[in-house]
Amino acid sequence: METVLAFVIGILFAVGIYLMMRRSLVKLIIGLGVLGHAANLLIFTVGRLTRGEPPLIGKHEEVLSGTFADPLPQALILTAIVIGFGVQVFAAVLIKSAYRIVGTDDLDEMKSTDETQP
Amino acid sequence: MPSLILSTATRYLLPLMLLFSVFVLIRGHNEPGGGFIGGLVASTAYALYAISSGVEKARAALPIEPRYIIAVGLGIAVTSGMISMILGDPFMTSQWLDTVFPVIGKVGTPVMFDTGVYLVVIGVTLTIIFNLAEGE
Amino acid sequence: MNILLILPILVPFITAILCLFFWGRVHFQERLTVAGMLILLIIGIALLSDVHENGIQTAQLGSWEAPFGITFAADMLSSIMVTITGLMGLMTALYSVVGMDETRERFGYYPLLNILLMGVCGAFLTGDVFNLYVWFEVMLIASFVLLALGGERAQLEGAIKYVTLNLVSSAIFLMATGILYSVTGTLNMADLHLVVGDVKQPGLVTVLAMMFLVAFGIKAAIFPLFFWLPASYHTPPVAVTTIFSGLLTKVGVYALIRFFTLIFVHDTNYTHTLILIASGFTMVVGVFGAVSQLEMRRLLSFHIVSQIGYLLMGLGIFTAASLAASIFFMVHVIIAKSALFLVSGVVNRLSGTYDLKKLGGLYKASPTLSILFFVPAMALAGIPPLSGFWAKFALVRAGLEAEDYLIVAISLFVSVFTLYSMIKIWSEAFLKKPKVTPGQINFREADWLQMLFPLAVLAGLTLVLGIAVDPVYQLAQEAAEQLMNPTLYVTTVLGGE
């Protein structure tokens, strides 16, 4: 499955990057979202996949035994998902505010801070 | 115009879902769940209430500003870590009470920490949703 | 467990939480923040002296032994950075009391400032790669909000670029961290030092080095990844720009130094040469940007980029002497650059503009402000006996000793233009007859003094650091020796052996 996912992740990265390189604010934020999914999925995949065995210690057991999914990447991804959520929601609201102030969705209209001659 | 059925339903659903969210929080240490997911369940309940009955009512149903919930949550989380410092252990060393409580199970600082997470998530989600909804 | 390692996180965190509780009471938040920053500075100094006396300090969070839990570790570099963070926090907070508009203060300026510093300190102290990512994010989100706080058009436009490019950096960082774990099976930096050599495909470690180089390179604003900085740094209020310029890019540099002295040292011919090349371009392109500017804060922002080149130069040369020079340079540039940004704030308060074409007459209007600009400006240009001279001298000497002549030549060439751009500000904003008459110093005497106080401290420090350079330089040397000898760090963190 890693092989298949490798291609899926590659496509997600390409799509995310491509969207972010558009001039539209909306595509930018959606691109960021795709990029986030891609990164999380990547950690999950390179952390190796184990089908169906969650890292839960049985009711009457003391240690996790047998095959089980690596819990650490899961914990990392969980943290990353939540952080990503916070950051992306903020970015979305930022874009909304920018649209409200600048009055356009076109990033090419938002170059004033890079213009040398004021 | 919020539908009457939905608003009536959510009014009864709200306490139930809140209860459920606490349950998800508590069982998280041993089963899938935890503060984060619990917090999301609770805030979804409020969000539904806000959609069906309006933001003002949802705000009124909340005892305090969501912002303070965040502050309280963060405060609880950091306090849970500092308890061990007072007891002379490194920061965030887990401390457990020996007694096992009914329903809740074992009580210790990690559970307290998770409660902090739970509250922060509620506060954050509600802040976002209320403000976004009001903005429109 | 050394409590001094955790306090730099806890103090700003608790201050921030208290500020949240006292949301409406801005003046109380001001005082709380100033007090918190003062404590942070004191903790920083205590940590510095502790590490100086007793060697590298560690703390295993939650008592979980390394590498299983999260380790905090403070070597000299970390301690120096934490101390300077405390100093910057205190100065910015003091300036903000008068220099920040109340509307922003009402919308969470102080809690955000505290959390920003919490993230910065966390990044400096953690010994765990993923935990570093978390602190980066804490710092970033706080900086996002601080940057956009106020919602002016320029701020929002700047923030979009800043946010997007930094999120790309975070995504690369996250990817790299995931891959690092999947290749080595660990996240603890000390542990990584031990196991990167065992990776079956050594090339993968270099690939990872490249990913981290780009991820941190974006944060550190090196060439050609720096675009977000000049696009955004001049848009928020000056106090925010000051703390950003002082600390944020430096966290990126810190991370580069940490990773490329502790983890990625297996193929320095390749990795560190790349860093050296980047450093040369960063210096030149940064200073070229600076000399082209007519807006004071933009000019200074481009200089940040240029100075980052100097900081990297020491890492690229990769000797104990060059690293020491870089660390000293970092301390110097944080102080000098912050002083200059604060001056630009006062200038704006007096004249109502940052535009060099319109400015003028400040030399006559305020001799005090003139001195407070001229000293750090000359320090930045590397004029002796100010701090910048020693930084430059040490770096050039290290470069010549290592026979890296080209980069030395570039750094000296850039230095001429640094001087030129500082003189440009001086000549235009201070000496020239003004187009806009600078306003009377029409705020209350006490406010005026309070605005100038942090400036005077920072400007004074560039002088003090220039004259009493030895004690500080020795600390930098000590830090560099620890970095060049990572075994020390590794055994302290992992214990035993």
Place this chain on the structure above:
Amino acid sequence: MLYAVVSGFGAALVAPLIHQSVRRWSGWLLVLLPLALFGYFASHMEQISDGEKIAFAYTWVPSLDVELAFMLDGLSLLFVLLVSGIGALIVLYGSAYLADHPQLGRFYAYLLMFMASMLGVALADNLITLFIFWELTSISSYLLIAFKHDYESSREAAKKALIVTGAGGLALLAGLILVGIEADTWTISELASRKDVIQEGGLYLPALLLILVGCFAKSAQFPFHFWLPYAMEAPTPVSAYLHSATMVKAGVYLLARLHPSLGGTDEWHAIVTGVGGLTMLIAGFIAWQHTDLKKILAYTTISALGILVFLLGIGTGLAVKGAMIFLLVHSLYKGALFMVAGSIDHETGTRDIAQLGDLAKSMPFTAVGAGLAALSMAGLPPLLGFIGKEIIYEATQEAHDLLPLVLTAAALLANIFNVAAAAMVTLKPFTGQAAHTPKHPHEAPLAMWIGPVVLGGFTLAFGVASNLLLKDFFAQTVAAVYGKPYEVKLGLWHGLNTTLVLSVVTLVAGGLLYAYLRQILPIVKPLNVGEKLGPDRLYDIGFEGILDFASLTERFFQNGHLRYYLMTIIFTLSSLLILTMTTQIDFDSIQLNVDDVLLHEYLLAGLMIAAAITITMTSSRLMAVAALGVVGYSVALLYVFYGAPDLAMTQFSIETLSVVVLVLVLYRLPKFKDFSTPRSRARDGIIAVMFGGLVTTLILIITSEPLQSRLSPYFAENSYVLAKGHNVVNVILVDFRGFDTMGEITVLGVAAIGIFALLKLRPSSRKEE
């Protein structure tokens, strides 16, 4: 001795305050410091003349091998006496010259700071200490040149001086460090003993060149000389002090100081003599073509500096002796003449010699000083200038290793120009017919004429009693430069010899040049292309060129387009990855393994890809958001399949929330528009696919090897035993790595505050700062 240096800086700090409190008398009060310093240094004269050296060293920065080391020998004593002595006269002069200037206090501060720095340069016995003071002279001179800061010309002149000397300074720094590294010592007095090590090392030539650039820039040698005439924008006291008597001689000083360790090689002879000779001729040639007093003096100064450098380049004992005597000669007469020029300007309102005449009557004291100085400059007996010139001719004739004839001819020519210029700056203004001047001329105040008179007096006294007053002392000065003892005999009469003939020729030719100036000028004017096409223009063009290039670079890189920024970053990362992977990765290990993939997994992967493609293709915002949601839910489903229930639950709820927020946010935003051209879409597509491909390759390489986690077994074993939790993921989150979670909820909290502030705090609701 440290106090002697530091006192100047201290005085500079308090000078404005002193000036504020005593106003009129501040000059007379502040002059006490340079006078005291002069006295202090003069008191060592006897010791030094006996061949002693006085050294002091204080530890300063041991970690960088810099100590605050000072040494007083014949060479440094000559310099510090000039600096403090002329400094005293200038403080007085300045106090009257700028009597009503509102910023006189600052003037004193800069002047004293300069004096202290100059003393530091002359006394320093550590390469870096010397450099520090050297740079301080540049900065204080910048402040002084820009003193009349309301004028753009002043500001630009100061900037030019600072950039040229500053750039030279950086070259010098590199050179000094190379010498320090090669010699393995930073103490200047120890360098001579390691002469062989330095000169035979591979770094000798670069070090020498770099140091020479620094010295030449400071001492206004060709082709770096052009900043000096501009620097005449400074108030005249400054020109008199810095740009004639002291600062510009710092380069000469350093050449002299390093002569024992760096000198004597073929490279030294060729470059130093050549540059010096060229400078003295070019500047001398230009000098007498000007009519502005200060311009004439500026060019003769450059010429004189050229002579000094020229002599040091020759480097024989006689040449060194000539250089040292001429250095004293020049400082005395040029300081005096500059002050005279300032007085004339101050009292008549002009310094154009065409508009001046017959001032000797109205300004008698000034005229005396001017006369003595000019006679010395022209090299007439019995003034010291005559002795100086004689030794120069002797030295050039005796430079057997080089080209004595050429050198003598060059010196002769330079001296002829000098004579003409001397005549111009004194004969023209002070004699002949009275001319109409903007102000009615009258004598300058005491503080202003005392300087020229005192300096003129010294010139006379030294000339008449040269052997008595200077012999022993100069023996030490010359020894310090020459590197070994050298007997110095001085005197006005050397017998009838070629040298005397040369002196006479100089005077006659110089006189003729002055007399027929009006006829000669039109002939030489066309020759004088140097001012238009010379180094000055080159500097302007070059510097402007770099600035233009800089702003071009800036606009190219910082172009305001987020997508280009992003593209550059992705492109950089991709290039680095490709470069690394192609050289260091073994691609054979890649295993494409799809045997175990189940049908529903294929479907899920297909769904994700389809959704992703949909996002790029759709023109509807809601469709894009929905497709994004599909990707998110599919990821969640994948988590379910692969043993991550906590992740799945989180992903589900977060995804729901994200979609809600996105819909709320995007509700008001416009429809997708296609702004970009097909070409840019194709280009972006290629870059995106390239990056995606790299990621895929990387994953394939990584997953071909099994993972040996060093951490997870520990979690598996201790999650329940030590941390009392069955859900390992949750235990990691709240306990093992609880600190991560702490950071994570902080991020959330800050995001919420940010969103609140963004939505509620709008610029319109805020009053302007």
